[in-house]
Amino acid sequence: MANEEDDPIIQEVKVHGGNSDLYKMSVFQYPIRPASMTYDDVTHLSAKIKPKQQKVELEMAIDTLNPNYCRSKGEQIALNVDGTCTDETSTYSSKLMDKQTFCSSQAASNVSRYAAAIYKKGELHLTPLHGILQLRPSFTYLDKADAKHREREAANEGGDSSQDEAEDDVKQITVRFSRPETEQARQRRVQSYEFLQKRQAEEHWVHLHYYGLKDSRSEHERQYLFSQGHGLAENTELIKSPSEYLMMLMPPSVEEENDKPMAPSNVLSMAQLRTLPLADQIKILMKNVKVMPFANLLSLLGSGTDATAVLRCVQQVALLVQGNWVVKSDVLYPKDTSSPHSGVPAEVLCRGRDFVMWKFTQDRWVVRKEVAAVTKLCPEDVKDFLEHMSVARINKGWEFMLPYDEDFVKKHPDIVQRQQMLWMGIQAKLEKVYNLLKEHLTPKKQEAQSAHPLLVSGEQRVNMAKAKVKQNYGQLEKEFQKQKAEMKSNDTLARTDVPNVRIKEEPVNAEEPMDTSTHEGLNNGLVNGLHTAQGSMDPVNGHLPGGCIDRVAQELKAFVSSTFKKQFVLTLSELKRLFNLHLASLPPGHTLFSGISDKMLQDMVLDTGCKQILVPFPPQTAASPDELKVYALWEAGDTYDQHRQVLLEIFSKNYRVRRNVIQNQLSQECGEDLNKQEVDRVLK
Numbered sequence: 001m002a003n004e005e006d007d008p009i010i011q012e013v014k015v016h017g018g019n020s021d022l023y024k025m026s027v028f029q030y031p032i033r034p035a036s037m038t039y040d041d042v043t044h045l046s047a048k049i050k051p052k053q054q055k056v057e058l059e060m061a062i063d064t065l066n067p068n069y070c071r072s073k074g075e076q077i078a079l080n081v082d083g084t085c086t087d088e089t090s091t092y093s094s095k096l097m098d099k100q101t102f103c104s105s106q107a108a109s110n111v112s113r114y115a116a117a118i119y120k121k122g123e124l125h126l127t128p129l130h131g132i133l134q135l136r137p138s139f140t141y142l143d144k145a146d147a148k149h150r151e152r153e154a155a156n157e158g159g160d161s162s163q164d165e166a167e168d169d170v171k172q173i174t175v176r177f178s179r180p181e182t183e184q185a186r187q188r189r190v191q192s193y194e195f196l197q198k199r200q201a202e203e204h205w206v207h208l209h210y211y212g213l214k215d216s217r218s219e220h221e222r223q224y225l226f227s228q229g230h231g232l233a234e235n236t237e238l239i240k241s242p243s244e245y246l247m248m249l250m251p252p253s254v255e256e257e258n259d260k261p262m263a264p265s266n267v268l269s270m271a272q273l274r275t276l277p278l279a280d281q282i283k284i285l286m287k288n289v290k291v292m293p294f295a296n297l298l299s300l301l302g303s304g305t306d307a308t309a310v311l312r313c314v315q316q317v318a319l320l321v322q323g324n325w326v327v328k329s330d331v332l333y334p335k336d337t338s339s340p341h342s343g344v345p346a347e348v349l350c351r352g353r354d355f356v357m358w359k360f361t362q363d364r365w366v367v368r369k370e371v372a373a374v375t376k377l378c379p380e381d382v383k384d385f386l387e388h389m390s391v392a393r394i395n396k397g398w399e400f401m402l403p404y405d406e407d408f409v410k411k412h413p414d415i416v417q418r419q420q421m422l423w424m425g426i427q428a429k430l431e432k433v434y435n436l437l438k439e440h441l442t443p444k445k446q447e448a449q450s451a452h453p454l455l456v457s458g459e460q461r462v463n464m465a466k467a468k469v470k471q472n473y474g475q476l477e478k479e480f481q482k483q484k485a486e487m488k489s490n491d492t493l494a495r496t497d498v499p500n501v502r503i504k505e506e507p508v509n510a511e512e513p514m515d516t517s518t519h520e521g522l523n524n525g526l527v528n529g530l531h532t533a534q535g536s537m538d539p540v541n542g543h544l545p546g547g548c549i550d551r552v553a554q555e556l557k558a559f560v561s562s563t564f565k566k567q568f569v570l571t572l573s574e575l576k577r578l579f580n581l582h583l584a585s586l587p588p589g590h591t592l593f594s595g596i597s598d599k600m601l602q603d604m605v606l607d608t609g610c611k612q613i614l615v616p617f618p619p620q621t622a623a624s625p626d627e628l629k630v631y632a633l634w635e636a637g638d639t640y641d642q643h644r645q646v647l648l649e650i651f652s653k654n655y656r657v658r659r660n661v662i663q664n665q666l667s668q669e670c671g672e673d674l675n676k677q678e679v680d681r682v683l684k
Contacts, residue, residue: 013119013123013124014122014123014124015123015124015126016123016124016125016126016226016227017125017126017127017128017227025116025127025128025129025130025225026054026129026130026131026132026133027116027129027131027132027133028056028058028104028133028135029107029133029134029135030058030102030134030135030136046058046059046207047059047207047208047209047210048205048206048207048208049205049208050200050203050204050205050206051206052203053203054104054131055103055104055200056103056133056135057101057102057103057104057138057205058101058102058104058135059100059101059102060099060100060102061098061099062074062097062098062099062100064096064098071096073097074096074097074098075095075096077097077141077145078091078092078094078095078096078097079095080145080148080149081141081144081145081148082095082148083148091141091144100137101137101138101141102135102136102137102138103135103136103137103138104133104134104136105133105134105136106131106132106133106134107132107133108132110251111130111131111132112128112251113249113250113251114128114129114132115127115129116129116225118225118226120226125225125226125227127224127225182336183336184336270300273285274301274302278301278305278309278310278313279313279316281301282297282301282310282313282314282317283317283331285297285300285301286314286317286318286325286327286331287317287327287331287332290326290332290388290389291321291324291326291388291389291401291402292325293323293324293325293405293408294310294311294314294324294325294408295407295408297310297314297325298310311412315415315418315419317331318331319357319419319422319423320415320416320419321357321360321361321389321400322360322361322364322400322402322405323404323405323406323407323408323409323416324402324405324408326357326360326388326389327388329349329350329351329354329357330346330350332353332388333346333349333350333353334346335347339378339381341378341380341381341384342378342381344377344378344381348377349381351375351429351430351433351434352371352375352377352381352382352385353385353388354429354430355371355374355375355430355434356371356382356385356386357389358426358427358430359371360389360400361423364399364400365396365397365398365399365400366390366397366398367397367398368382368383368386368397368398371385371386374434374436375434386398389401551591552591552592552596553604555590555591555592556592556600556601556604557604557607559579559582559592560575560601560604560605560608560610561608563575563578564605564610565633565636568632568633568644569613569630569631569633569648570631570632571626571627571628571629571630571631572598572601572602572627572629572631573624573627573629575601575605575631576598576601576626579596579601602629602631605631609633609635610631610633610634611631611632611634611648612629612630612631613631613632613648613651613652614630614652615651615652615655616652616655617655632648634648640682642669642670643666643670643674643678643682644682646666646669646670647666647682647683650662650665659679662679662683663679666679666682
């Protein structure tokens with residue numbers, strides 16, 4: 001109060017707001033030298049603006065007659081920039097630096113709190129500013145001078161070489177075709193600094209006219225600075241409460257808002273969440289929680305939320321599994337994304353996760369190895385899928401994390417039926433993609449889907465296991481008797497046809513049976529290619545039963561022929577691996593399970609029209625003996641038989657040959673010039 005008494009009010013001035021709706025005013029600030037000069041003394045040659053960027057360039061004349069002007073320096077700058085020749089593109093046509101360019105920059109990011117004021121007849125008229133630009137000297141002419149200097153240096157260096165050398169200098173040009181641009185790549189390109197610079201450069205300049213302080217046009221425009229209505233009733237912007245008026249004069253700073261600590265990108269407060277539309281709220285909640293009962297979802301959305309609207313929205317982002325809602329795979333793995341572990345694209349991840357969700361619709365337990373074997377995904381991706389919706393139990397597998405929601409299933413049977421139809425469609429897609437077997441498709445009994453898991457005592461488990469063993473034993477006994485009867489009938493037929501049967505005699509220890517120990521996991525209980533349950537088909541001292549030898553030879557020949565028609569060249573090691581895979585796919589009791597030795601397999605390869613290629617591998621090679629034995633199909637009956645034979649002859653002399661040598665040899669032997677595509681096909 002004491003300070004107010006010492007500083008009394010001398011005069012009250014009426015304040016009027018300018019007509020800011022029709023008149024947008026900007027302030028340009030630029031230096032004038034010498035300081036004694038006024039704006040009228042400055043000769044403005046030209047001005048131009050880019051409206052979208054609010055960028056202004058102003059050209060001003062330099063007084064070359066001023067005693068402070070260094071003429072020699074001005075001539076040197078003009079010579080460096082334009083060179084000796086003068087044309088329309090020259091920056092300084094007078095061969096003297098006689099003008100200077102000023103380029104603008106934003107002086108303030110928020111100019112809404114600034115205004116231009118004019119005082120007249122005891123009244124202050126305010127006009128809000130649209131922009132404040134500071135113009136500073138531009139030195140782009142120095143860049144032009146540097147470019148000219150580099151061109152001169154390049155010309156001097158290039159002048160030393162002769163004309164003939166320039167003509168002989170041939171450079172190889174690589175042509176590349178651009179790939180189709182994805183949406184994610186396009187967004188990165190649009191946000192890049194280079195793209196923004198390019199867009200700014202593409203905007204056209206708009207040339208402006210400069211009017212002096214005493215010009216009639218300037219006087220006319222200056223009248224817009226005065227408010228047209230002087231009454232407070234007409235100026236509605238000033239009819240505000242004191243707090244609103246203070247807020248208009250001093251709005252909160254943008255910088256202060258930006259200084260507030262930001263929460264992590266994956267954290268959203270419930271207050272912020274409830275400001276979003278209902279569909280976005282549900283999507284964010286499901287994406288973060290992943291598995292949720294419907295009752296919990298309603299409680300998170302707040303009281304008064306319509307349950308019908310929630311049901312409509314949740315079906316767009318989640319699927320029903322055991323009465324609970326699990327977020328859809330395409331919500332977690334959007335298009336054009338990939339796995340952080342293996343780099344697998346989002347489409348493959350979605351299929352694998354859908355398979356895990358579908359398995360949980362069939363049973364409460366899922367085995368991780370089974371999922372990995374079907375989906376062929378890396379263990380880290382499979383673990384992520386399971387952790388989204390289940391809990392690991394020691395020596396049991398992965399159990400669905402929430403109990404079966406019986407209340408929701410009873411209250412909403414129409415939703416449950418619609419979700420079952422969706423799962424039937426997903427199952428059909430999974431069958432096509434993964435070639436699912438019947439054991440995968442057969443749903444287990446729903447006893448595990450009750451709200452309370454069934455407890456079984458140890459004695460009950462033992463009794464169940466005994467009953468299962470008895471049942472399996474009866475089935476195995478029936479199969480054994482049936483196969484024994486078939487075996488006897490085959491032996492009878494063999495005795496009647498003994499004169500027509502030619503048995504190939506082999507020494508007992510001449511050749512060991514094929515070693516299949518490295519592929520033990522592929523044989524489904526096979527020992528050296530033989531089912532243990534089919535002991536009646538065992539060879540005796542290397543001799544097959546008389547009725548089986550022809551069938552074995554036919555089956556083996558069919559396998560070898562089909563294999564070499566697909567792959568023209570194979571090592572013995574690779575052929576044995578493919579044969580073991582073929583055995584694993586055959587049903588029990590097949591004739592090929594009678595035992596095939598390496599010698600039988602190699603003889604059959606030679607009988608089917610293949611030849612052994614003696615490739616001269618280096619002595620220090622680490623390959624096994626089976627990997628050094630190379631067999632190739634000599635005649636396939638196609639147009640490339642001759643070319644293939646020439647190629648095999650080449651590799652029989654050297655294990656490593658250059659491509660141009662192969663192409664020349666093929667051209668000489670076949671009498672025709674092969675193009676690159678044909679050579680590639682023969683090599684492949």
